[in-house]
Amino acid sequence: KAGVTQTPRYLIKTRGQQVTLSCSPISGHRSVSWYQQTPGQGLQFLFEYFSETQRNKGNFPGRFSGRQFSNSRSEMNVSTLELGDSALYLCASAQQGMHTEAFFGQGTRLTVV
């Protein structure tokens, strides 16, 4: 059974640009959550999608957005990139929602210069 797949693995962007990250959950999983990991703040919850609907959102500015498609694949978008957005962005999938065990992908390492 394939795990959670995140693409791309690495990205370098310039301040002010926007970026789109992709996540393919484990087959059969309908929930996708996104987390930001930085050395200073650790792992912080961004948002969760379940059956194409955003069910929960963390405390991040509106520049961070996401969506989920009918096949459960999810994308997150960050607009007007700032240096502080440099982080490892992790996607986690779960079968029924956040209320079941979450499995993480390897993440996308975003560097903003």
Add this chain to the structure above:
Amino acid sequence: QQQVKQSPQSLIVQKGGISIINCAYENTAFDYFPWYQQFPGKGPALLIAIRPDVSEKKEGRFTISFNKSAKQFSLHIMDSQPGDSATYFCAAQNYGGSQGNLIFGKGTKLSVKP
């Protein structure tokens, strides 16, 4: 603010020793407490998890101890091996609630010396 406090920040243990990582939480609505293991360049992997209706759960060399009244839980790694060297994160979740995202501790970097 929901918080999970984890200590120590880093830990060095000799091969064969016991590694102990502690976490404390504030929100009594949390009812699911997983531990994740993360190797460099990888995403966190679920290691072991506990619900508050039990005080201890053991899986192989890994044991979670849970103290509901103190709102604390800990991970014990018995017979620590160099391959256990990784960053460990505790987390808490309101499993049955509407706001069920994982709240993570800041992590513990474990180094097991041969």
